[in-house]
Amino acid sequence: MNEERYQAGLKIRREVLGDAYVDNSLKQADAFARPMQELVTEYCWGEAWSRTGLDRRTRSMLNLAMLTALNRQHELKVHVRGALNNGVTKEEIGEVFIQAAIYCGVPAGLESVRSAREVFKEMGV
Structure with a gap:
């Protein structure tokens, strides 16, 4: 694992998803799940999300479209x-x-609309 890329990813992940969500994900990561959390943090957040070619708003909208296409409602x-x-x-x-x-x-x-409505309700949006 590249520690610098991991730390950069952890910072971005916290800024986008919030400390509580990230802390909970990392806390729940046992020996089996920890390598996946490290991979996600280092590569998804530290490599892809840290690039300057797209802003975070655009990356978020792309993720929503791709996750809809994949029908991955939890994510x-x-x-x-x-x-x-x-x-x-x-x-x-x-x-x-x-x-x-x-x-x-x-x-x-x-x-996806149904899932988003649940989040909006939880967040008071």
């Missing part, structure tokens, strides 16, 4: 929170899901 909820933290509006999130529904399928778009 989508995490990234709805992150998108809001990155300044993506509720209306923009809805537009991402409409666009994704056309290209990925209406059922996937509808499921």
Whole structure:
């Protein structure tokens, strides 16, 4: 593991997802799950999210579209929170899901809307 890239990723991950979420993910990581948490932190956050070619708002919207396409609702909820933290509006999130529904399928778009509504309710948005 590259410690510098891991620390950079940890910083970005905390800024986007919040300390409580990251602390909980790391705390729950036992010997089996720890390597995955390290990989995610180092490469997803420390390598991809640290690049300067796209801003965080754009990366968040791309993640929402891709997670809709993959129908990965647990991760989508995490990234709805992150998108809001990155300044993506509720209306923009809805537009991402409409666009994704056309290209990925209406059922996937509808499921993402349902998941986002749960997050909005929890966050008071």
